[in-house]
Amino acid sequence: MLRIVNRRQEIYDYFHNNGDCQQFFFDAAQKERYAAYYTRYAAYYTSMYLVQDTSESLLAHRARGFFSDPLAAYLEFWGVMQALIIQQDSISDLYEAVTSAELDIRALDSWQAVRTLRNACAGHPAKRDRPKNFPVTRTFMGRRFGGYPAITYEQWQAQGGISHPTVKLAALIDVYEGSGGQASGGVAVDEGAMATFHQAKMLDR
Template sequence: MRENQNIRNIANEILELQESIYEYINTNRYQADLIRDLSVWNQICSSLDVISDTTMAILSYCTGTYPNDKGLQYIYTYGLLQSLFIQQDAVKNLTKAFGQDYEISDELKQIRNIRNSAIGHPTYEPVKKNVYYTYLSRNTLSKNGFSYMRSSGNGEDVFHDVNVEEILEAQLLGVLEKYKYISDVLKKADEEHKEKYKEILVVDIFPSSMSYSFQKVAQGICSPEKGNVSFGGSMLESIERTYRSFEKELMDRNELQGNESLKYDLDQYFHAIDKLRKYFNNQAEGMTERDARVYHYYIKEKHSHFVKIAEEYDEEYLS
């Protein structure tokens, strides 16, 4: 069997769609929810790995050299059919992990039946009230397929011819159909999430008067007359309220869950604000004016970093 380009194209589509699923589950706002239930998270990750691995196995079977040794021919045939079986299970478990119903197609069910009869339970396969026994024809083993006889307890013998190329194409088409469905479900969920917030610009949380607030905080530090200290303290409170609103907006969008870097930056920012508040209230023992200037410089300069993050979120939600 020479490489079937159609099989290659279908496999490439599967792997491309898999990347879109990986992108979804690795997005912080969704990953945090998925990881809360480690059973679900592990089921998703394990299923994705198995589907990728078995797709690679199928492609290698198609492009590789089929052995002349009869023992290895059995190994190749057994391995291929088992790969198809566990790939189907992985697709089913992936679908269910995302909370979707799964129903196997007739084409995939037939492939499953071939595996069960030929290599899964060949010596004793109970089906309803009958038991079947399978004989795989050694002389028919080839890269292109094989034949087997299925005998029942009532003396009935049925011969089956398996075309490997046909079942591989049917298998991958079935996997592709399920992947498209899952990808569409996740894409719709992402669109609905963004639609909910797209009219609210995160960057609008930061008023244009922020530079004035930073200026007055600096004035309260450098020119510590009573009025300047009081007004500088009130401007510091205004800055903190703005950043609490920023933090809440990101939490509402589930953007802080799992984003340890951003959470750390915000914690550092609030720490600097708290230090300045204590300074204005004469509660920062040992803290000098120079120290206060350093903290002020930090919150003033770090502000542009958070504005940029807000703009990036707005761009993503509006895209």
């Protein structure tokens, strides 16, 4: 999460220390000409807050770990997963606000791995996301599912029976965030944020 925090700060510092960017968004004389950009700026600053809030919260929780109370830990797990999804959506919105182009998260394997885990553990993956020839699958989280080193959930699959997949949650998040130093899919968050930072410099030209 530190890479995302640092890149978010670079983007923030550039925008708020650049007079041309401020004039671009706030000059009343340009209101009609740049009306579309006011909407983009709203997307920019709300996304910046969401990226900051999710990053700092995920960092704090990672340092503390899950509660020993299984019921509290259950809610925490879903909070972590939802924070990751909110963060992805916010980075995507931030990228679009600055570059006017959509960030294709479907091409980012590490992002999709987070979403796949969230959907799988929910017990009822969206049917539209699964090919029709995939077997019916149902899952649920047990009371003692684990923690950041690894989580385990129970899965029932038609024609496959019951299994207990294990996922290294901390490693999954690290690859997503980019600090794991893995292949291109793993550093996509960092690269996407840096692309946003460099594209931001084009706004005042």
